[in-house]
Amino acid sequence: MTSSLPGFLFAIPFFAAIVIPVVGFTNQKLCRPIALGALVFLSIVSVIGLSEAISHGPLSHEFGGWAPPIGIEWVIDGLSGLLMVAISVVSLIALVHAGPLVEKELSGRVIPFYSLSLLLIAALGGMVLAGDLFNLFVFLEIGSLASYVLVGVAGGRSLLSAYRYLILGTIGASLYLLGVGYFYAETGTLNMADMALRLPDVLDSRAVLTGLIFIVLGLSIKMGLFPLHGWLPDAYTYAPDSCTPLLASVVTKVPLYAFVRIAFWVFGMATVTTQIPILVVLGWVGAVAAIVGAYRAIWQENFKRMLAYSSVSSMGLIMLGFSLGTETGFAGGLFYLLADTLMKAALFGVAGAASYQYGASTVTDLARLRRNMPWVLAALVISALSMVGIPPTAGFFGKWHLVVGALEAEKYFAVVAILVTSMLTALYFFRMFQRVWAEESLPLVEPHVLETPFPIKMSLGVLTFWIIALGLGSDLVMGLIFESVIPKGF
Amino acid sequence: MIQPLDSVIVHTLTRVITPVIQLFALYVLIHGHDSPGGGFQAGTLFAASVILPIIAFGIQGSLSVLERRAIILGGIGILLFAGIGLLPLILGGEFLNYGKLPIPGMEASARRHWGILGIEIGVTITVAATAVSIYYSLRERGEGEEK
Numbered sequence: 001m002t003s004s005l006p007g008f009l010f011a012i013p014f015f016a017a018i019v020i021p022v023v024g025f026t027n028q029k030l031c032r033p034i035a036l037g038a039l040v041f042l043s044i045v046s047v048i049g050l051s052e053a054i055s056h057g058p059l060s061h062e063f064g065g066w067a068p069p070i071g072i073e074w075v076i077d078g079l080s081g082l083l084m085v086a087i088s089v090v091s092l093i094a095l096v097h098a099g100p101l102v103e104k105e106l107s108g109r110v111i112p113f114y115s116l117s118l119l120l121i122a123a124l125g126g127m128v129l130a131g132d133l134f135n136l137f138v139f140l141e142i143g144s145l146a147s148y149v150l151v152g153v154a155g156g157r158s159l160l161s162a163y164r165y166l167i168l169g170t171i172g173a174s175l176y177l178l179g180v181g182y183f184y185a186e187t188g189t190l191n192m193a194d195m196a197l198r199l200p201d202v203l204d205s206r207a208v209l210t211g212l213i214f215i216v217l218g219l220s221i222k223m224g225l226f227p228l229h230g231w232l233p234d235a236y237t238y239a240p241d242s243c244t245p246l247l248a249s250v251v252t253k254v255p256l257y258a259f260v261r262i263a264f265w266v267f268g269m270a271t272v273t274t275q276i277p278i279l280v281v282l283g284w285v286g287a288v289a290a291i292v293g294a295y296r297a298i299w300q301e302n303f304k305r306m307l308a309y310s311s312v313s314s315m316g317l318i319m320l321g322f323s324l325g326t327e328t329g330f331a332g333g334l335f336y337l338l339a340d341t342l343m344k345a346a347l348f349g350v351a352g353a354a355s356y357q358y359g360a361s362t363v364t365d366l367a368r369l370r371r372n373m374p375w376v377l378a379a380l381v382i383s384a385l386s387m388v389g390i391p392p393t394a395g396f397f398g399k400w401h402l403v404v405g406a407l408e409a410e411k412y413f414a415v416v417a418i419l420v421t422s423m424l425t426a427l428y429f430f431r432m433f434q435r436v437w438a439e440e441s442l443p444l445v446e447p448h449v450l451e452t453p454f455p456i457k458m459s460l461g462v463l464t465f466w467i468i469a470l471g472l473g474s475d476l477v478m479g480l481i482f483e484s485v486i487p488k489g490f
Numbered sequence: 491m492i493q494p495l496d497s498v499i500v501h502t503l504t505r506v507i508t509p510v511i512q513l514f515a516l517y518v519l520i521h522g523h524d525s526p527g528g529g530f531q532a533g534t535l536f537a538a539s540v541i542l543p544i545i546a547f548g549i550q551g552s553l554s555v556l557e558r559r560a561i562i563l564g565g566i567g568i569l570l571f572a573g574i575g576l577l578p579l580i581l582g583g584e585f586l587n588y589g590k591l592p593i594p595g596m597e598a599s600a601r602r603h604w605g606i607l608g609i610e611i612g613v614t615i616t617v618a619a620t621a622v623s624i625y626y627s628l629r630e631r632g633e634g635e636e637k
Contacts, residue, residue, distance in 0.1 A: 011575075011576055011585070018565050021562065025561070025562055062584055063587075
């Protein structure tokens with residue numbers, strides 16, 4: 001029974017994504033309960049999957065009963081189990097948060113919103129669980145198509161950014177597929193475990209090198225890694241507020257996961273640092289991305305655009321962590337990935353709440369939160385402190401482990417990059433706080449403003465709770481990562 | 491709604507061709523897994539056999555409602571596919587392992603045969619319904635511009 005868990009993890013959101021339009025056209029009110037029910041179920045199953053994978057080792061599901069490497073294999077191990085739990089829990093919270101926003105912003109498009117969100121979640125699950133490179137491509141494309149539509153679902157200005165995202169995302173996917181083609185030509189297999197066995201014999205071949213470069217470029221576009229992040233700021237700024245918490249928190253993290261899977265599991269640590277030193281290059285790219293992203297964020301007036309540049313910066317930090325080549329660095333990168341998933345969901349959630357209540361979009365507008373929405377403001381403060389890296393939040397421990405990893409690896413440029421990024425992050429968040437508290441010219445009472453809807457308050461509360469809990473329980477999570485996630489070869 | 495075309499040649503030919511297309515679609519569907527063809531091809535043929543009479547004879551009713559019905563039908567097709575895939579998974583096998591389908595009194599190879607036909611029917615329904623819904627959607631835009 002447990003070996004069928006990967007199948008269920010995909011089938012639950014996928015089924016719900018199809019049932020929603022079939023049922024929804026007759027009774028639109030049923031969309032939300034079906035979506036949330038499916039996600040609750042998904043979260044439970046993914047927690048079971050993670051605990052099974054930790055206690056009994058990786059679970060593999062062979063589709064159609066055909067044995068790998070010829071058949072298609074899906075695997076839950078420590079890494080994919082952890083990512084699956086993060087995706088399902090955060091997307092559940094994001095969709096709870098989206099409820100009131102969808103009714104306001106997308107009143108005629110409730111069915112496409114829920115159906116595509118679940119399709120996106122199913123595809124992200126498929127990417128995380130896929131045990132072969134081609135399946136990963138298929139789900140990368142399904143997920144990307146769903147997110148292009150989610151970015152543009154409100155129409156108007158967002159259509160342009162969705163179109164740009166579509167063009168760049170398609171180029172990224174093509175590059176990835178091209179790279180997979182090179183690998184297949186050299187090794188004759190697509191299964192990741194099988195390819196890991198066959199690659200050492202053909203590492204000298206230029207085709208493998210070219211394929212790896214294509215794959216890294218393609219995935220870098222998808223994850224919005226500087227300097228290939230061109231689509232990201234516009235897409236996050238103009239996407240509907242109901243979609244951004246989901247899009248910003250998980251969609252870019254999963255291509256990064258794909259990169260980590262290929263670099264550390266298919267190629268192996270030793271190969272990507274010495275024989276084909278792609279990690280060394282990506283370490284520098286990550287350091288520059290982290291600093292430039294944070295620097296650009298300082299100058300943004302629009303709150304969502306500032307957060308988008310902050311995402312570029314976080315992506316750089318995570319990539320930097322994975323590229324350090326030490327166990328602590330790897331674990332720190334993964335920890336910061338989880339922390340950033342929560343923080344970005346919370347911050348974009350606050351942006352959504354502010355625009356729902358006041359139509360607020362600039363950093364200065366956020367001052368109005370002070371008057372009528374103290375709880376939302378509290379969530380903003382805590383997640384901002386976590387972004388800066390103030391204990392005891394998750395962001396602090398993430399950055400701490402990154403710095404320790406960088407010191408262990410004796411890569412001092414990384415230490416400097418992490419510290420500079422933290423300072424720049426502090427600069428743009430403190431600038432925001434300064435605007436929030438210094439603004440005096442506020443209207444005293446705003447009687448037409450309604451109470452913040454309960455789903456928004458609750459989801460922000462839960463996210464903030466997890467940001468602090470992940471920080472306080474960082475030893476536990478790091479222990480788990482060290483025990484069951486770290487790949488061989490360190 | 492779509493106005494009928496005013497041409498005897500088109501009307502007569504449509505009457506003759508439509509059943510032939512549908513018969514050929516059924517052939518392509520049923521022989522899909524041991525000869526060229528399959529669900530996708532059969533689905534496009536079925537869609538053609540639906541769209542052709544609509545062009546020739548017109549159709550009553552709101553296009554957006556018709557489009558919505560076509561989308562629902564497409565969803566049902568995927569549900570058929572996914573349902574057949576999921577049954578073995580629930581019964582403790584693997585996704586799409588037709589050999590584990592609960593059909594009594596049948597050998598595993600025969601179960602695989604019928605299982606594949608089942609999912610091909612699901613694919614056919616979805617492809618046909620999607621193609622028809624695309625046609626409705628394009629036609630609806632065109633009418634909006636004419637007005």
